[in-house]
Amino acid sequence: MQDKGTIENPGVQLDVYARRRPGREFLASLTQELRYRFNLDLDLGPFYAAGDGDPALGPIIQTWRGLRPGHANSLYEYLIIGVALQNATVRRSIQMMRALFRADGRLMSFDDRLLWCFWAPGGLVGATEESLRSLRVGYRARSLSRLDAAFASGEVDELVLRAADPAAQCRALLSLYGVGPATLGYLLTDVFHNWDHLDHLSPWEQKILSHLIFGTEPDAPVPGTRLLRHFARYRPFRFLALHYLWEDLWWRHARGEAPWLDPLIRT
DNA sequence: CGGCAGGTGCGGA
DNA sequence: TCCGCACCTGCC
Numbered sequence: 650m651q652d653k654g655t656i657e658n659p660g661v662q663l664d665v666y667a668r669r670r671p672g673r674e675f676l677a678s679l680t681q682e683l684r685y686r687f688n689l690d691l692d693l694g695p696f697y698a699a700g701d702g703d704p705a706l707g708p709i710i711q712t713w714r715g716l717r718p719g720h721a722n723s724l725y726e727y728l729i730i731g732v733a734l735q736n737a738t739v740r741r742s743i744q745m746m747r748a749l750f751r752a753d754g755r756l757m758s759f760d761d762r763l764l765w766c767f768w769a770p771g772g773l774v775g776a777t778e779e780s781l782r783s784l785r786v787g788y789r790a791r792s793l794s795r796l797d798a799a800f801a802s803g804e805v806d807e808l809v810l811r812a813a814d815p816a817a818q819c820r821a822l823l824s825l826y827g828v829g830p831a832t833l834g835y836l837l838t839d840v841f842h843n844w845d846h847l848d849h850l851s852p853w854e855q856k857i858l859s860h861l862i863f864g865t866e867p868d869a870p871v872p873g874t875r876l877l878r879h880f881a882r883y884r885p886f887r888f889l890a891l892h893y894l895w896e897d898l899w900w901r902h903a904r905g906e907a908p909w910l911d912p913l914i915r916t
Numbered sequence: 917c918g919g920c921a922g923g924t925g926c927g928g929a
Numbered sequence: 930t931c932c933g934c935a936c937c938t939g940c941c
Contacts, residue, residue, distance in 0.1 A: 735923045741939065787937025792924080829924045852922065920941085929932080 650683070656715040661689065666759070685811075687719035688842065696844070696886045705862070706883070706890055709897045718892050720839040724807040725770040725800050727840050728825070731832040732792045748784035749773075749793075771801030792827025799825060807840075815843050838888045847880055847887040849873075857913050861898060867913055 654660030663680065665671055671679075684690055693715070700706040722730065733745040750765040753773055757766045773781075773793065781790035799805050805825070810818055815837065822828050822836055830849040837846040850858065850873045859870035862879060883890035902910045 732923095736921070736936085737923090737938080738921060738940080741921090744939085782937085785938065788924090788935090789937080827924070831923055918941105921939095924936090926934090927932105928934105929930100 650687075659689075659715065686721055688717045691717050691842075693717065696889050699886060700883065700890060700893075703882070703890075706893060709893050713893060713897060716893065716896060718839065718842075718889070722767075722840075723770075724805070724810070724836070724840050725796075726767050727836060728796050728828070728832075729767075729793065731835055732789050732796070732827050733786070735789065735792075735827075735832065745784070745786045745789070748786070752784055771797060773797035789827070795826040811841060815841075815846065818843075838892075844889040845885040845887050847891060848877065850876055853913060857898070857910065858894075860909060860913075861894065 651662045651664070652660075653662040663683065665676065665679065697710055697714075700710055720727070729749065730742075730746065733742045733749075737745070747765075750767075753768040755766040755768070757764050778790045778794050781793055784790075786793060805821070810821055813821070818837060818841055819833065822833050828836070831851055834846065834849045837843045855873050855876060856867050856870045858876050859865045860867065862876065863871050865871055880887045880891060898907060898910070901907045
């Protein structure tokens with residue numbers, strides 16, 4: 650995918666590489682899916698109209714006009730990643746994902762690069778708890794095993810859930826073993842594009858946002874509930890507002906403009 | 917070595 | 930509905 654437009658007149662060029670020439674129908678469904686996953690049809694106008702006058706958000710909207718959230722993975726893939734993220738540092742999460750890919754993924758070669766491809770839902774080889782535990786995923790083995798089974802049995806259907814209302818999505822996702830409030834939040838926003846969903850912040854997110862918004866020290870952040878109340882002003886775009894603030898912060902950090910962030914990053 | 921990272925399920929108030 | 934606890938593992 651290549652940027653072939655401007656901010657006011659956006660365009661994306663999609664090149665598809667395949668062993669055999671893909672059919673028209675496949676290309677249409679691929680295009681449609683990419684439009685969905687990267688939110689290419691999202692109209693940001695109402696969000697900008699609501700947030701423009703906000704002292705914190707307004708300038709960031711000016712800087713990042715056109716920025717939209719996007720996530721490449723399917724629901725199943727995000728669930729696996731979400732479980733690997735739970736109660737772990739980034740380094741450990743990567744170690745777990747590598748072990749899972751080595752055991753069950755497919756190594757693909759493209760453009761002189763080797764990339765791991767996810768196995769298909771329901772295809773977690775020998776997804777028994779014992780065999781998964783040998784991959785050093787710890788107690789998450791039970792969650793991974795049960796999640797894979799839920800997809801294998803057809804109990805979960807991502808396309809059906811996309812069409813469901815947020816409350817129904819909530820119920821369906823929380824009924825999955827291994828999905829709690831934190832993972833639910835990531836799924837409802839990144840996978841199902843509920844731009845107003847924001848009702849849980851993890852401790853490290855809390856510390857960062859507390860400093861960003863209230864200027865507190867890392868060892869004395871304001872409570873999560875206080876931060877969530879602050880974001881009420883951004884209804885019905887609470888997640889979108891957080892996304893813009895967050896994205897702006899990390900880019901400023903990349904330019905060396907937010908050194909206070911360093912000790913708060915979990916590696 | 918023991919504390920820490922810190923999300924989830926579960927049992928009990 | 931909320932609280933306290935256990936849980937794998939690897940890093941410090």
